[in-house]
Amino acid sequence: MSTTPPPDPARVTRVTCVGAGVIGGGWVAHFLARGYDVTAWDPAPDAAGKLRRLVDAAWPALTQLGLAPGASRDRLTVAETLEEACADAQFVQESAPEKLELKRELLAQLDAATPAGVVIASSTSGYPMTDMQTEAADPSRLLVGHPFNPPYLIPLVEVVGGERTDRSAVEWASRFYEVAGKSVITMERELPGFIANRLQEALWREALHMVANGEATVKEIDDSITEGPGLRWAFMGPCLTFALAGGEGGMGHMLDHFGPSLKSPWTRLEAPELDTALRDAMVAGCEEAAAGRSIADLVAERDQGVIDVLRATGRLPKGAAE
Numbered sequence: 001m002s003t004t005p006p007p008d009p010a011r012v013t014r015v016t017c018v019g020a021g022v023i024g025g026g027w028v029a030h031f032l033a034r035g036y037d038v039t040a041w042d043p044a045p046d047a048a049g050k051l052r053r054l055v056d057a058a059w060p061a062l063t064q065l066g067l068a069p070g071a072s073r074d075r076l077t078v079a080e081t082l083e084e085a086c087a088d089a090q091f092v093q094e095s096a097p098e099k100l101e102l103k104r105e106l107l108a109q110l111d112a113a114t115p116a117g118v119v120i121a122s123s124t125s126g127y128p129m130t131d132m133q134t135e136a137a138d139p140s141r142l143l144v145g146h147p148f149n150p151p152y153l154i155p156l157v158e159v160v161g162g163e164r165t166d167r168s169a170v171e172w173a174s175r176f177y178e179v180a181g182k183s184v185i186t187m188e189r190e191l192p193g194f195i196a197n198r199l200q201e202a203l204w205r206e207a208l209h210m211v212a213n214g215e216a217t218v219k220e221i222d223d224s225i226t227e228g229p230g231l232r233w234a235f236m237g238p239c240l241t242f243a244l245a246g247g248e249g250g251m252g253h254m255l256d257h258f259g260p261s262l263k264s265p266w267t268r269l270e271a272p273e274l275d276t277a278l279r280d281a282m283v284a285g286c287e288e289a290a291a292g293r294s295i296a297d298l299v300a301e302r303d304q305g306v307i308d309v310l311r312a313t314g315r316l317p318k319g320a321a322e
């Protein structure tokens with residue numbers, strides 16, 4: 001780790017976001033709404049216009065949630081080069097495409113361009129930092145800060161370092177994200193898919209299986225969650241809700257009762273083949289489930305839904321309009 005200490009997490013005013021697609025753009029919107037100066041860089045020729053459209057689409061939801069004092073879309077700068085974007089960064093969030101080689105090279109470039117001691121986080125949805133920090137001169141400040149879509153509304157960030165990450169960088173990032181309004185899980189060790197994606201992957205694998213085998217439609221799969229367990233999961237996780245399935249006997253009775261019958265589903269599950277037929281069936285199923293709503297309509301519907309759930313469960317950020 002560099003001997004230059006990073007700034008106090010509570011005193012950070014400038015954040016750099018590298019990669020400005022769905023997630024990078026979502027991070028930009030989040031940090032702007034929390035009152036930071038944000039510099040973004042993305043190599044795509046149309047990146048600036050796309051980013052500003054994404055921030056504009058997110059702003060009504062963020063305004064409804066309550067903006068931090070001084071928060072403004074005017075505090076976004078789109079840099080011409082990666083070096084310019086990182087030159088005076090106090091924190092860097094990388095959200096480039098999920099390709100291991102690209103991440104390795106990009107993180108090394110970011111490390112070279114960012115002031116010593118400043119922490120650099122990757123939004124990767126699954127690569128362990130140990131596999132991504134191989135090319136950087138100072139891997140000790142590189143870590144994963146895995147967000148959930150959209151980062152400007154879903155509170156969770158999973159923070160985890162790699163084998164060559166300094167523990168102090170992990171602690172710094174966890175504290176910084178908390179100050180920036182996120183809900184943080186700091187993981188002690190690397191797990192493929194971290195915690196939440198590992199769970200989502202199990203669900204997703206079975207959804208694809210059912211569509212591939214013609215056992216359920218996309219709409220039935222989605223309705224089975226939104227009309228069923230999803231209602232509970234917004235405020236009580238899968239373990240505690242299943243403890244209630246054991247009645248007064250709680251989790252002990254639940255496991256004694258249902259454990260033996262779960263052995264078969266736990267052991268028969270395999271990865272489905274993601275062939276063209278399955279890809280096309282998923283795309284057609286989602287179009288049918290969208291029932292004429294555009295992606296922009298669905299984004300607005302999702303954003304309002306998340307805000308309503310946060311409000312209903314008493315988790316609106318401080319200062320949000322009731």
Ligand SMILES: NC(=O)C1=CN([C@@H]2O[C@H](COP(=O)(O)OP(=O)(O)OC[C@H]3O[C@@H](n4cnc5c(N)ncnc54)[C@H](O)[C@@H]3O)[C@@H](O)[C@H]2O)C=CC1
Binds near residue numbers: 020096097106124148
């Ligand atoms: N889409 C999602 O729901 C989530 C994605 N993530 C992670 O976030 C990261 C970004 O994913 P998305 O935003 O979905 O992808 P995206 O495809 O929407 O955006 C990626 C952006 O990176 C830019 N880019 C391409 N090469 C680059 C480079 N060398 N340096 C910097 N930027 C570059 C592209 O122009 C594009 O704007 C990935 O690591 C992904 O795993 C994490 C959580 C959720």
Ligand SMILES: C[N+](C)(C)CC(=O)CC(=O)[O-]
Binds near residue numbers: 125148149
């Ligand atoms: C689809 N995804 C694996 C990239 C999703 C995530 O990583 C988290 C999320 O937003 O659910």
